[in-house]
Structures are given as structure tokens and as C-alpha cells.
Amino acid sequence: MNIEHFLKHAPKCVVESGEHSDIVMTTRIRLARNIANIRFPLSFSQQEANGVQEKLMKALLTPQEQLNFSYFKMADLSQLERQLLVEKHLISPYLAKHKEVSAVFLSSDESTSVMINEEDHLRIQVLSPGMQLMETYEYASELDDRLGKQVSYAYDEQFGYLTSCPTNVGTGLRASIMMHLPALTMSKQMNVLIQMMTRLGMVVRGIYGEGSENLGNIYQISNQVTLGKSEREILEELQKVVEQIIEKERNARKKLLERAQVTLDDRVNRALGTLRYARVLTSEEAASCLSSVRLGVDLKLIQGISPSCLNECVMLIQPGFVQQYAGTMLDAVDRDIYRAKYVREKLDNDSLITGEKGEETYDV
Amino acid sequence: MICEHCKQRHASVTVTKVQNGQAVAKHYCEHCASKFHPFQTDIQEEPVALHQLISNWFGVPMWKSTQTEEKKATQSTCPSCGFTYRQFLKQGKFGCTECYNTFRDQLPPVLSRLQAGTSHTGKSVVISMEQLKQKIEEIRQQMQHAIAEERFEDAAKMRDEIKSIQHKLDAGGVDV
Numbered sequence: 001m002n003i004e005h006f007l008k009h010a011p012k013c014v015v016e017s018g019e020h021s022d023i024v025m026t027t028r029i030r031l032a033r034n035i036a037n038i039r040f041p042l043s044f045s046q047q048e049a050n051g052v053q054e055k056l057m058k059a060l061l062t063p064q065e066q067l068n069f070s071y072f073k074m075a076d077l078s079q080l081e082r083q084l085l086v087e088k089h090l091i092s093p094y095l096a097k098h099k100e101v102s103a104v105f106l107s108s109d110e111s112t113s114v115m116i117n118e119e120d121h122l123r124i125q126v127l128s129p130g131m132q133l134m135e136t137y138e139y140a141s142e143l144d145d146r147l148g149k150q151v152s153y154a155y156d157e158q159f160g161y162l163t164s165c166p167t168n169v170g171t172g173l174r175a176s177i178m179m180h181l182p183a184l185t186m187s188k189q190m191n192v193l194i195q196m197m198t199r200l201g202m203v204v205r206g207i208y209g210e211g212s213e214n215l216g217n218i219y220q221i222s223n224q225v226t227l228g229k230s231e232r233e234i235l236e237e238l239q240k241v242v243e244q245i246i247e248k249e250r251n252a253r254k255k256l257l258e259r260a261q262v263t264l265d266d267r268v269n270r271a272l273g274t275l276r277y278a279r280v281l282t283s284e285e286a287a288s289c290l291s292s293v294r295l296g297v298d299l300k301l302i303q304g305i306s307p308s309c310l311n312e313c314v315m316l317i318q319p320g321f322v323q324q325y326a327g328t329m330l331d332a333v334d335r336d337i338y339r340a341k342y343v344r345e346k347l348d349n350d351s352l353i354t355g356e357k358g359e360e361t362y363d364v
Numbered sequence: 365m366i367c368e369h370c371k372q373r374h375a376s377v378t379v380t381k382v383q384n385g386q387a388v389a390k391h392y393c394e395h396c397a398s399k400f401h402p403f404q405t406d407i408q409e410e411p412v413a414l415h416q417l418i419s420n421w422f423g424v425p426m427w428k429s430t431q432t433e434e435k436k437a438t439q440s441t442c443p444s445c446g447f448t449y450r451q452f453l454k455q456g457k458f459g460c461t462e463c464y465n466t467f468r469d470q471l472p473p474v475l476s477r478l479q480a481g482t483s484h485t486g487k488s489v490v491i492s493m494e495q496l497k498q499k500i501e502e503i504r505q506q507m508q509h510a511i512a513e514e515r516f517e518d519a520a521k522m523r524d525e526i527k528s529i530q531h532k533l534d535a536g537g538v539d540v
Contacts, residue, residue, distance in 0.1 A: 034461060036461065037461075038460075039444060039445050039459060039460035039461075040445075040457075040458060040459055040460050040461075042455075042457055042458070042459050043445040043446075043447065043459035043460060044460075119457070141487070145490045148489060148490035148491075148492060149490055149491075149492055149493055150492065150493065151492060151494070152492040152494050152495050153489050153490075153492070154461040155488075155489035156461075156464055156484075157484075158468075158482075158483050158484065159464055159471075159475075159483070159484055160483075160484025160486060161484075161489070162458075162461045162464055163458075164457045164458055164459075165456065165457045165458075166456070166457075166458070166471075166474060166475060166478055166479075167478055167479075169464075169475070169479075169484075170479065170484045170486060171484070171486040171487070173486070201480070225479050225480040226479065227475060227478075227479035227480065227481060227482070227483070227484060228479050228480035228481020228482065228483065228484075228485065229480045229481070229485065229486070230485050230486040230487070231486045231487055234486075
């Protein structure tokens with residue numbers, strides 16, 4: 001499959017819905033692995049880098065492999081193509097940056113990617129819609145075992161799977177849950193909750209990577225610890241924390257509806273107006289309006305817009321996608337103009353599919 | 365090694381100087397090194413604050429500790445990638461898998477700061493086909509020895525072991 005297949009649309013897991021998908025957007029499992037007797041990417045030679053790539057091509061591009069992977073070397077992709085893969089969370093910014101040695105295997109449904117020569121030789125990543133920690137892990141673990149038969153992993157009786165960074169050693173597992181938490185953010189409970197989660201060994205980050213904080217009220221919650229706990233314990237602990245947050249968010253939404261329905265109704269519909277009619281839209285404004293509209297849809301204050309369209313827009317408002325839509329590189333000012341146009345079109349198309357009429361009869 | 369200056373105490377500080385384009389290593393004890401004027405400034409120039417920061421974070425004594433044993437350990441170099449323990453503290457990352465062996469004794473305090481424990485309790489690794497083949501080769505060699513030494517009972521056991529591994533290997537090849 002060629003690279004275009006992976007660049008046009010938001011991945012399936014973003015558009016589909018899963019358990020608790022009004023609050024939990026996606027589940028992501030990442031396993032870090034290295035090959036025995038080859039130095040880590042931090043200190044290996046170009047020759048060793050090529051060796052890793054070849055070994056994995058032999059292991060993954062076989063007719064027996066169920067996942068039907070496509071293989072791309074980062075050096076063969078354009079800057080925009082790499083950026084799009086990063087914005088889709090199919091590869092990490094780190095992989096895109098180290099393009100001389102790195103490559104990626106993508107499954108055709110985009111649920112699975114195997115990054116080669118990131119910080120470690122292998123980073124197996126599986127994305128699922130909604131909250132599906134155990135299922136997603138099992139899936140990743142099966143691929144891990146299939147691969148482990150083909151290549152010898154670096155493993156130590158005491159330290160487990162060896163990784164370049166001691167923060168990944170042991171299980172090499174990082175599980176992340178992407179959550180939309182507008183009510184907790186609005187009611188200013190997030191700071192306290194982030195502190196609580198940090199104390200419980202969780203890491204909280206924004207959707208668009210480190211430093212993006214809570215753009216669009218979307219938070220990524222993941223485990224910090226990888227050694228001294230089994231995979232199951234790690235996943236169960238994360239599951240418990242996330243379930244509590246879901247409940248708190250539900251309560252906060254209920255309270256908002258009870259106490260300030262008119263204000264909330266006004267806010268979410270104004271946001272929808274902005275997205276429908278704005279001619280210039282910065283990514284911050286777009287993210288915050290999308291969050292409000294999403295809340296409106298979840299609370300049934302807004303009809304006729306599908307959550308999947310909104311999930312897609314959350315991804316499409318990023319600079320790479322806007323430039324792909326425009327078909328040319330743009331400066332920040334032009335990007336805001338094209339972004340407005342892109343979101344407008346997406347929402348118009350969506351109401352054609354879901355039926356604008358529904359909304360009018362509801363209003364009457 | 366004995367200090368090149370006082371010729372009394374144990375040398376624990378290595379100073380490399382470039383003289384006429386050639387690197388010359390000198391070995392001094394703590395006491396002389398700190399007194400010896402030109403080197404004192406050399407030592408001062410090291411970005412001490414930075415490792416101190418990271419060392420403190422990792423909960424490991426600074427490299428300039430008084431215990432010589434600690435010093436020896438922090439000066440050890442990974443034979444495979446050339447990483448030193450100080451380099452690890454600076455970057456927070458290892459260069460290769462061999463580093464885990466080289467610095468094995470120093471790791472538990474580092475890991476207990478970052479992690480929930482110092483040993484792996486999760487899933488264990490699957491054995492690759494490559495490793496199975498190596499194993500067969502190993503046993504085959506042992507078997508040859510056994511035969512040469514007329515330990516035929518042992519050899520028979522080894523032959524069975526090879527068979528069972530070979531069986532696993534064939535099965536693995538199919539169901540992968």
C-alpha cells in the first residue's frame with residue numbers, strides 16, 4: 001500500500017466509537033523492545049541501523065503475518081508526509097526527527113504501527129477507539145510474541161526487556177488513554193486531579209504532545225512505572241484511575257446542566273456558530289470550540305452532528321492536515337483561513353449525512 | 365595505583381592533559397588533586413552543577429565521592445558502546461544492552477527512584493527461532509564431546525533434547 005493511503009483520512013480508531021467514547025477518545029498501547037547484541041539507536045552505527053531494518057522486514061513483511069504491513073523509511077517521505085503521520089499519532093515526533101535511521105511498518109487499518117529505530121529498535125503501538133485497555137494490550141502482546149520468535153529480543157532475567165531509557169525498562173509498556181474532560185476543566189478541578197494522578201504514578205499530558213497542556217480540554221493519561229509491576233497490574237491501576245476520572249467528569253457534566261443549563265446551552269451553540277461561520281480560525285480557537293460542541297452533542301444540547309465528525313476535526317485542525325487540504329505550504333495566517341474553510345466544509349458534509357432536518361424538528 | 369605526586373596515598377583521580385599534542389594521563393590521590401593548583405581549576409571547570417543535579421535526582425552519590433570503591437564503579441566503561449556511568453547520568457539513557465551488565469550494581473538505587481521495584485515481574489520473553497537454533501548447536505557440540513568420552517547415556521539424553529527443541533522449532537515455523 002502506498003503512503004497516500006495513510007495520509008488522507010483520520011484513522012479508523014478516531015472515527016469509530018468504543019466503550020465510554022463520550023469521554024474516552026482512544027486507547028493506546030506501546031511496547032518498547034530492542035534486539036539482542038545490537039547497540040541502541042543512541043550509539044549504533046548506520047550499518048547496525050540498516051541491520052535492524054532488514055531483520056524486521058524479514059519478520060514483518062511475510063505472507064504469514066496477519067496484519068499485512070506496509071513499510072516506509074522516514075528518509076523516503078517528505079517533510080509534510082512525516083508531519084501528517086505524527087499528527088495522526090501513527091509515529092512519534094522523535095521518529096520523524098531521526099529520519100536517517102528510522103522507518104515504520106503500518107497496518108492497512110492503521111490500528112497498528114511498528115516504529116523502527118526510534119529511541120529503541122522497536123516500538124510496537126496499537127490504537128483502539130474508546131476504553132479498551134486489556135483488549136488492546138492482548139493484541140499488542142500477540143504481535144510482540146510473533147515478532148519475538150523471529151528476532152531475539154534483548155532481555156535480562158532481572159531487568160526484563162532492556163530499553164535505552166531506564167524509564168521504559170521491564171515491561172516496556174506504556175498505556176495511554178486520551179480523554180475529553182471539558183466539565184472538569186471548566187469547573188477547575190483538573191489541577192487537583194492531575195496532582196492526584198501524578199501521585200498515583202500516572203503521567204498527564206495534552207493531546208498534541210508535551211507542552212500542549214489542555215488544548216481542546218483533551219488529556220492523555222498514561223502509566224509512569226514499567227518495572228516492578230506486571231503488565232496486568234499496570235493496566236488495572238490505570239483502568240481504575242481512568243474510571244474514577246470518567247465518573248467525576250460525568251458528575252461535573254450533570255452539575256453543569258443542573259446549575260447553568262442556559263449558560264452552557266449558549267456556550268456550546270456559540271461555539272458551533274463559530275465553527276460554522278468563522279472565516280479565520282486559529283488552532284487554539286478551533287480546539288476549544290470543537291471541545292464545546294462535542295460537550296453539547298454529548299449532553300444532547302446540539303443535534304445533527306456526529307461525534308465521529310468532531311473527533312476527525314480534532315485531528316484535521318493541525319497544521320499538517322490544513323496544508324495538505326490546501327495542497328501547498330502555508331504561513332500561519334493563511335493556515336488559519338484554510339482551517340476555517342476546512343472545518344466549515346467538514347461540518348456541512350456531516351449535517352448532509354446525519355440530516356439537518358432532525359435538528360429543526362427538535363428545535364420546534 | 366599510588367599517587368604520582370605524594371607517592372603515598374592511593375590514586376583515585378585521573379587527569380588527562382594535552383601536552384604538545386599528546387594526551388598524558390596523570391594519577392593523583394584526592395588530597396593532592398585538590399591541592400595541586402592547575403588541576404584544581406581543571407576540576408572546577410567540569411560542569412559539576414549539572415551532574416550534581418542529575419545525580420541527586422537519581423539518588424546516586426556524586427562522582428566526587430570520598431569512597432574509592434564508588435569512584436571505581438563510576439569510572440567503569442561499557443565495553444560494547446563506550447558509555448561511562450557519568451555519561452549515563454548526564455543523558456539519562458543507556459547506549460546498549462551491555463550497559464545494564466556493566467552498571468548492574470549501581471542500577472538498583474537509580475531504578476528504585478524511577479520505578480516501582482528493581483526487578484521485572486511481568487511477562488517473560490519468548491525464545492526466538494534463532495536462539496533455539498543456537499541452543500541446538502550448543503547441545504550438539506556437547507553431545508559430540510559426550511560421544512568422544514564414551515558417555516553414551518548422556519549423549520542419548522542430549523539427542524532427545526535436540527529432538528524436542530527441533531520439534532518446537534518446526535512447530536514455531538508453522539504457526540507463526
